[in-house]
Amino acid sequence: MNKNFSICFISFFFLFMFMLLNFFMMMYFMFNNIVIFMEWELVSLNSTNITMSLLLDWMSLLFMMFVSLISSSVIYYSKSYMSLELNLNRFIILVLLFIMSMILLIISPNIISILLGWDGLGLVSYCLVIYYQNFKSYNAGMLTALMNRVGDVFILMIISWMLNYGSWNYIFYLNFMSNDYSMKIIGSMIIIAAMTKSAQIPFSSWLPAAMAAPTPVSALVHSSTLVTAGVYLLIRFNSLLLDMMFLKMLLLLSGLTMFMAGISANYEFDLKKIIALSTLSxxxxxxxxxxxxLPDLAFFHLLSHAMFKALLFMCAGVIIHLMNDNQDIRMMGGMSLYIPMTSLCMNISNLALCGIPFLAGFYSKDLILDMVMMSNLNMLIFYLYYFSTGLTIFYTMRLLMYLMLNDYNMISIYNLYDEDYVMLKSMLMLLFMSVTVGSMLSWMIFSYPYMIYLPMNLKLMVLYVSFIGLIMGYMISNMSIYSVNKFLFLYKLSLFLSLMWFMPNLSTYGLNYYFLNLSRYLMKNIDMGWSELYSGQGMVKIVKNYSMMNILLQMNNMKIYMFSFILWMMFMFIVLIIMY
Structure with missing residues (x-):
């Protein structure tokens, strides 16, 4: 146990120091408007150079600071959460590899090093999803890996397309590419790659499935690392993507993703999956x-969301531990009476998620919805935004009703205690950030004030929608009004909505079942069929047969018969010539 403690503590200490370093560098870079681009030549052979390039600006340093802060909290939390794990060192090393892959992705101005970080995230996430080795984890890991491979393929295609430019440092070519019509192809490929990593429709089903990983991993993956990689990539490539037709498609699909995840979360009973669907939204x-x-605004929401979502997963981990590893919210209840400190953290992170004024989520969400109202959008997108905002508060209220207000439903023996100080300390650090980070970032990121002029009704629209979501969530969770719950009797509609619009079925059967079955048939008919007959063992068999015939010919007096046969043929030939 001492050895396990030491690796946890050392990792936590170094990540925390790295976070402080990034913080001071970021402040210095931001106020002095500094960007550092470093190139390190690895190999130089004749005219071929292989270089490693790094880009340090306020954005990459700020993101690295957030990643290292959350990952240091998660590793400290893992010391207690994973304390019964025999191979805790292996787990911590996997998490550190994951963080290193993300940091490589953040500081890369080069599409090849982005691929290394991107693929590193996919590979290590597979190892972490199948960490608890059972069939459910294996299936979830395979789904996650195969979905993310689609994005990897598109990035490989971008690398081959950028051979036209003489360098893979995309950061220098963005303005040039945006004028070049053929380079719109790169933009569309970047969008598809980002959609797979950030789990937009139709690639959404892997994100709730990835909940098979241990809870500290979920807190890291679903707040600041894996799923935000696609968003970060699009922020970096933003100047290339302007005035593209593909962006309209992305707007529609991401709006539908937000709406679909909000609805599905209201039907879900697995605590971690509800939080995963909230991340998807x-x-x-x-x-x-x-x-x-609006890339600055997306980056602002990405960072503020990372804090309270990591905290929310950590609170869920504590509750799951205390419930003897049960994740069904119907079994829970009365948590605020027995574990007040964890309940406080959970409620504050939930309120920040809803965008309650002056918590982290409020500053970014309110600004986003105000910008949506000012922009020239159609009614569908407008309604998708507002319905999704209402649904966020709807499922949050439902969660709070099940967890905090209902009666404890599980067993007669209560096993609830709030004295795991290691977990609480790691959560309190994120609790402080969840309250303060919104206002801090809004001062830091936006050097110019956003002047937003709206009529009073539109300005208060966010509050109206929030209040309606709150009332609906309370009524449906409390089962107080029978007529509201009538839609639960529409079995087929409920099935459709609760199964994420049948996306897991399509991806599991469509992607995994048919593709993997196809590979099984190919292996059976080609690798072990024709290929086996005409290569490898088959060739050995054929050559062996020929050599046996050869030996038979050599052992018999074939040459005598052949000599007499040739003499006889020559004699017949001479006779024929004489006769004619």
């Missing part, structure tokens, strides 16, 4: 605001 919000051409 917020990712849809980030992608949609990006597709409207």
């Amino acid at each position: 917020q990712l849809g919000l980030m992608m949609s605001i990006l597709s409207m051409g």
Whole structure:
């Protein structure tokens, strides 16, 4: 246990120091408007150079600061959460590899090093999703890996397309590419790659499935690392993506993702999956605001969301531990009476998620919805934004009703205690950030004031929608009004909405079942069929047969018969010539 403690503490200490370093560098870079671009030549052979390039500006340093802060909290939290794990070192090393891949992705101005970080995230996330080795984890890991491979393929295609330019440092070519019509192809490929990593429709089903990973991993993956990689990539490529037709498609798909995740979360009973669907909804919000051409705002929401979502997952982990590893919210209840400190953290992070004024989520969400009202959008997108905002408060209220207000439903023996100080300390650090980070970032990121003029009704629209979501969530969770719950009797509609619009079925059967079955048939008929017959063992068999015939010919007196046969043929030939 001492050895396990030491690796946890060392990792926590170094990540925390790295976070402080990034913070001071970021402040210095931001106020002095500094950007550092470093190139390190690895190999130089004749005219071929292989270089490693790094880009340090306020954006990459700020993002690295947030990643290292959350990951240091998660590793400290893992010391207690994973304390019964025999191979805790292996788990911590995997998490550190994951963080290193994300940092490589953040500081890369080069599409090849982005691929290394991108693929590193996909590979390590597969190892972490299948960490608890059972069939459910294996299926979830395979789904996650195969979905993310689609994005990897598109990035490889971008690398091959950028051979036209003489360098893979895309950061220098963005303005040039935006004028070049053929380079719109790169833009559309970047969008598809980002959609797979950030789980937009139709690639959404892997994100709730990835909940098979241990809870500290979920807190890291679904707040600041894996799922935000796609959003960050689009923020970096933003100047290339302007005035593209594909962006309208992205706006529609991300709006639908936001809406679909909000509805599905209201039907879900698995605590971690509800929070995962909430992440999916917020990712849809980030992608949609990006597709409207507001990268600073998307980055602002990405960072503020990372804090309270990591905290929310950590609180869920504590509750799951205390419930003897049960994740069904119907079994829970009365948490505020027995674990007040964890309940406080959970409620504050939930309120920040809803965008309650002056918490972290309020500053970004309110600004986003105000910009949506000012922009020239159609009614469908407008309604998708507002319905999704209402649904966020709807499922949050439902969660709070089940967890805090209902009666404890599980077993007669209460096993609830709030004295795991290691977990509480790691949560309190994020609790402080969840309250303060919104106002801090709004001062830091936006050097210019946003002047937003709206009529009173439109300005208060956010509050109206929030209040309606609150009332509906209370009524449906409390089962107080029978007529409201009538839609639960529409079995087929409920099934459709609760199964994420049948996306997991389509991806599981369509992607995994048919593709993997196809590969099984190919292996059976080609690798072990024709290929086996005409290569490898088959060739050995054929050569062996020929050599056996050869030996038979050599052992017999074939040459005598052949000599007499040739003599006889010559004699017949001479006779024929004489006769004619």
